[in-house]
Amino acid sequence: MTVSVGVMASDPEYAVHAELNVQVETRDGVHLATDVYRPADPETGDPIDEPKPVLLDRTPYGKRGRMERHGEWYAERGYVVAIQDCRGRFDSEGEYYIFKNEPEDGYDTVEWLAEQPYCDGQVGTFGTSYGAWVQSALATQDPPHLAAMFVNQGAANGRKATFRHNGAFELRWLAWAFTLGGGFAKRALENEDVQQRLANVDVGEVLENGPIQRGQSPLRHIPDYEEWAFDIMTQGSASDELWQEPGFNFEAFYDESADVPTVYSGAWYDSYTKATCDNFEALAERKDSDHYLLMGPWTHGWNSYPLPSWNKSYSGELEFGEAALRDYQETRLRFFDHYLKGEDTWSDQPTVQYFEMGTGDGSRSGDRLFHGGEWRSGSAWPLPDTEFETYYVHGDGTLSTEKPTVENSSTTYEFDPKDPVPTLGGNCSSYITYEQREENILEYPLAQRKLQDLTGRGGMDQRTRPDTLGADEPYGPLEQRSDVLVYRTPPLEEAVEVTGPISVTVYGSTDAPDTDFTAKLIDEYPESEDFPNGFAVNVSDSICRGRYRGYRDEPDFLEAGEVYAFEMEPYPTSTVFEEGHRIRLDISSSNYPRFDVNHNTGGPLYGDREYNVATNTVHHDSEYATQIELPVQPR
Known part of the structure; x- marks a missing residue:
């Protein structure tokens, strides 16, 4: 109503x-x-x-x-x-x-x-x-x-979803520790030198050069902040007292x-x-x-x-x-x-x-x-008349309500943790850094300095641009990356209203002991006079870290070649996919810096200095039908 x-x-x-x-x-x-x-x-x-x-x-x-x-x-x-x-x-x-x-x-x-x-x-x-x-x-x-x-x-x-997210770490908390958190820590407020060190931090540069190590970043000057930051980054099991x-x-x-x-x-x-x-x-x-x-x-x-x-x-x-x-x-x-x-x-x-x-x-x-x-x-949530409708991915790149009938169908890509898929907006906050200034904090206090956004937030056309953290030339649509798998419906013949919780199951396999799979729901606008290249609106996204797949309390590493269900819950939404639009699902293995990047080694959750390129496979056949479930409302 x-x-x-x-x-x-x-x-x-x-x-x-x-x-x-x-x-x-x-x-x-x-x-x-x-x-x-x-x-x-x-x-x-x-x-x-x-x-x-x-x-x-x-x-x-x-x-x-x-x-x-x-x-x-x-x-x-x-x-x-x-x-x-x-x-x-x-x-x-x-x-x-x-x-x-x-x-x-x-x-x-x-x-x-x-x-x-x-x-x-x-x-x-x-x-x-x-x-x-x-x-x-x-x-x-x-x-x-x-x-x-x-x-x-x-x-x-x-x-489950704020500090960590289905096994991954939301890097915004590290950004917050350096800026709004650490910049106004008691020791920073009482010690001009400490506050100046934090004011000089370029968080984007810290993330790009990461992971940080204990005692080797400006957080060492505020040890109580370094303690909780590393606790959150390194503790992922439900049994951890935290x-x-x-x-x-x-x-x-x-x-x-x-x-x-x-x-x-x-x-x-x-x-x-x-x-x-x-x-x-x-x-x-x-x-x-x-x-x-x-x-x-x-x-x-x-x-x-x-x-x-x-x-x-x-x-x-x-x-x-x-x-x-x-x-x-x-x-x-x-x-x-x-x-x-x-x-x-x-x-x-x-x-x-x-x-x-x-x-x-x-x-x-x-x-x-x-x-x-x-x-x-x-009157309630989810809405009482919700009809949960499943859309399946197919080997030809389509997304439909028809379940695959073919056998042994899959798509494989290389996931290089040193070249993650950049974040373009979405459910982001605190991915920030203070503007870099030549003046010291007495001449230009921290409280007056502008905050610069590292990811964007909200709905954005899913195309990289010069200010996209982690993106390189030539800039363009994320769907053109070799590590982004794209599945889309034909242009809709009638509008589809989606309101409520969303779930995704990616049936995936890998040659790594641990890796991530990501999912992103997109409203794909057709080409128009105002937007001749169309407009790919990010609606919602999520991630699943392999060792915690199935919402495990404790880590369980992956066997090479075995097919697993990687379950995700992109954040709920309410949006209408209008007639002529396409419903699109992007699947990959990273969304950076919204989430920390899996090094594919099976090493520590945070701080691993080793990187492996993983060969990841998404399955879309009669036995392993990768899918997204949407909360469709009657129109």
């Missing part, structure tokens, strides 16, 4: 009184610096006496600047807002190990706030990305006074997690798309409280206050039009007003609301292709 998303703008009712760097003591004696914004009398500026609900936002990015304005906005509308520096970050005490202490620190903060005289006993939480992780982390501890959560773009199981902790794996703690009204919001081109949908699907079934899923067409993050739109009307090289815009602050206000103040501001919100992409005419809109779309709604 198509839905309207108009939201009435609210007016401020109060002035704001701020108490900065309030010290919240945790159970182990560490003090967390917290700014508290309270509604105040517009005439006197004094905080009001009436207790109000508290909204908590915990961040590793510094609680001032944009976050300060964010706190003031909700305080003006009748909430106490607490914005806290996470442990070991900025003004908070303690040592920083990514996400490890967030469950207990979050619980302690919620309960501390509930005891304050300005709180009416209800604490809601909100935040994006890291600010979403920490909400789910504290929810695993079920704090008694937690009353509602708005979780925007956060994780579910860090080993992946069982509540700060890393919320999925393992679903049953004991808090039962409070929750919105899980995200985006089709976000780095947490799958996790957002997984959290909603699992917890909406387990919990009695109201749970909601809200998915837009955007990339990671949201626009800074006071801009009124939720992200932008575009993702990468795709334009969706004004229909895509949402007011992020007002949407969250409506939710909290309903569940924390008892106002009738959320009763018409559908359980599932999502933006269906792809109904545009494909014309040129500035520098982008007009992909278009509209908001739709549903």
Whole structure:
């Protein structure tokens, strides 16, 4: 069902009184610096006496600047807002190990706030990305006074899809360690030389020259960051203690997690798309409280206050039009007003609301292709009327719903880990580096330096260009590479709407003890006057590391020549493949730097100095029918 998303703008009712760097003591004696914004009398500026609900936002990015304005906005509308520096970050005490202490620190903060005289006993939480992780982390501890959560773009199981992905490592976390993480580490903030060393890091160059070694990169100057970075890069088994902790794996703690009204919001081109949908699907079934899923067409993050739109009307090289815009602050206000103040501001919100992409005419809109779309709604996820339809690959390069009947059909290619397939957009975030400057950090502070994107994000035409990391001349379509196998339908005679989770099974063999297979779903636009070469839109992608195939908890290496099922779950989506378009599936063995590259040696997950070229084979016959399952909706 198509839905309207108009939201009435609210007016401020109060002035704001701020108490900065309030010290919240945790159970182990560490003090967390917290700014508290309270509604105040517009005439006197004094905080009001009436207790109000508290909204908590915990961040590793510094609680001032944009976050300060964010706190003031909700305080003006009748909430106490607490914005806290996470442990070991900025003004908070303690040592920083990514996400490890967030469950207990979050619980302690919620309960501390509930005891304050300005709180009416209800604490809601909100935040994006890291600010979403920490909400789910504290929810695993079920704090008694937690009353509602708005979780925007956060994780579910860090080993399954966020830190690692089906065995592979998402290199964005190494990029984050060098930039937004390490650049603002306590030691970097306190030592100009350390911060300058991190400011001088060209992350693209680090990745190209990788893998890095312990004690041999700028991370050695912030050893606590080097520790967690290498833990994540080198530990891939479920038995590793890291992946069982509540700060890393919320999925393992679903049953004991808090039962409070929750919105899980995200985006089709976000780095947490799958996790957002997984959290909603699992917890909406387990919990009695109201749970909601809200998915837009955007990339990671949201626009800074006071801009009124939720992200932008575009993702990468795709334009969706004004229909895509949402007011992020007002949407969250409506939710909290309903569940924390008892106002009738959320009763018409559908359980599932999502933006269906792809109904545009494909014309040129500035520098982008007009992909278009509209908001739709549903009662559950996956949508109740979903018909999962299987498309099979065939030896002649076609993709169809007809299963192969031939025997012993396959296609072989060489996978050279020193020449991986470049990443062009998609579900990417934090693949970044600071612009290289001649000025030192005193002349040009790190906080003011521009961040440069290494991969692009969102929907992009799958053609390399001069700024594509890892690409060489002549630049052109990825499908022209010898290590990319392309399977496409004939031009569609009628539109196909795909909304929901996607799965791929590649039946593959190799001569290596370990290798990867990748899958990428593409909406192939036909040639047009605006785009004479057509336009290949990446919809969703995934990877499977051979030693962890079949979602294994422990590694199991490959036997040369044996055929295995390499199962993948490209992130869910909602898009329409219009009449005249082709549904396309690309299969290869790398997607760099979205994922780290398998060296094909069977050596360590990260840090291997040896490289082998693997001969990989994709099977497409009656016994081993490589396939993609799409969640097709009735039109």
